[in-house]
Amino acid sequence: MTAAGADSALLLPYQRRLFLDKSPMRLVDWSRRIGKDWTLAWESVAERAGGENDRNLLHTAHREGSAREFIAYVNEFAHQLDLVAADAIGEEIIGADNTRVMSVAIPIPGRAKPARIISLSGNPDAVRGFQGDVILNEFAFRKDPAAAFKAATPLLLWGGRLTIPSTHKGSKNLWAQFVAMARRLEEGAPLPTDLKFSHHRVTLLDAVNDGLVERINAMTGQDLTREQFIADCRSKCRTESDWLEEFCCTAGADEESYFPFDALRQVVHHDDPRPCANLSAFMIDVARRCKALRPDALFAGCDIGRVSDLFVLRARAKVGGVLRVVGALAFTGRTFGEMEASITTLMRAEFQVADRAQAVRVRRLCIDASGLGMQLAERMTERFRGRVEGVTFTAAVKEDLATGARRNIEEKTVTLEDDALTLGHWNAIRRTLTAAGNARYDGESDTGHADIFWADALCIHAAETRVSRARPLTLKGGASF
Secondary structure: OOHHHHHOOOOOHHHHHHHHOOOOEEEEEEOOOOOHHHHHHHHHHHHHHOOOOOOEEEEEEOOHHHHHHHHHHHHHHHHHOOOOOOOOOEEEEEOOOOEEEEEEEEOOOOOOOOEEEEEEEOOHHHHOOOOEEEEEOOHHHOOOHHHHHHHHHHHHHHOOOEEEEOOOOOOOOHHHHHHHHHHHHHOOOOOOOOOOOEEEEEOHHHHHHOOHHHHHHHHHOOOOOHHHHHHHHHHOOOOHHHHHHHHOOOOOOOOOOOOOHHHHHOOEOOOOOOOEOOHHHHHHHHHHHHHHHOOOEEEEEEEOOOOOOOEEEEEEEEEOOEEEEEEEEEEOOOOHHHHHHHHHHHHHOOEEEOOEEEEEOEEEEEEEOOOOHHHHHHHHHHHOOOOEEEEOOOHHHHHHHHHHHHHHHHHOOEOEOOOHHHHHHHHOOEEEEOOOOOEEEEOOEOOEOOHHHHHHHHHHHHHHOOOOOOOOOEOOOOOEO
């Protein structure tokens, strides 16, 4: 059996696309109940039975039931192809935690030694010392996904393939971060630190459109309509958030967040630009949208980060009382000189507006003046007097910025781009009370320190702050300065 086997009646179009993708790192961002484990088990057997892949494969799951289900599929397919006996699953207990390891040996054409397909639950250290392909199933639900990924990636150096399937579990986890990386790569605007994932996103509706319900009917003897199947799946979801995460490949709302996803999605504007890491692309975004939107004024906000945090520069245009995103620059690991050049380029630029003779420029920029940002904020304030304000992040200032941003979200006087990383940084903000009863606003998560949010909050603050303009002062005797 070769890759042509992907065209067999076994595979629906979305399953076939995954089968044909031999990329070294794949994200399988699929809905529930559309055959994820079934497809990966078929691929693992078919590749080895056809001689395309003679590597061993290790499938790890977050619980034993999932590991057992996968190996049962493998055993069933191998038996149907007359590769093994019906009871070919071997089991053993290993390690101090008594991990149950299940495996099936698949004969490889022209090779004396078979390939082993192994399935187990839990322990990320099981990947260490293994050589071959790895599947890290239900990645978002693992206790330590970072450790599992760290242990698996060295296998790629020896030709192995890493497949990471999962449904969603909020936005504050490594899975959400990987999906955001994959989406930026698909759009041609990856950040320098982004990993290069191949991304397969299939919602329940996508699978139904590819013939899933008809396949289920043929296999079970049922007579479901597509509408009935979708309604049945949705009826099993307690909340809209559950529906989004389980079946729509979308991170659901987090009730503890100061900015719930349900509220953020109401202000998403699909024409707003997503973050990019290139200054030229950022400036082109601002120029194009200024020409099209004909804004009354431009404002900007900047959060300073270098190593673990992002440097973020956000530009917004005021259009009919609404602050629209016109440019978003985000990068990490670059010099302070590059940060300074980015801000200076934006502040010196003038942008043409359609049907208007006078160009517009950034009226006001608020910049993080805390820690790393102190010197840069001082230089920008001196260079662009009256147009740049340094903001030191104290508890009171962060409260003012967060509550101001929330007011604008509630009143729908700001928009956000349709970008998982941006929405995740907004959603990461938490309001907690100290022992003294004071409010704190922080944004710690696997996707960063909410740097995009704080830059955006500074931008919104810039638009709400009156600009003080110098006026001539006349002294007695007629002299003025």
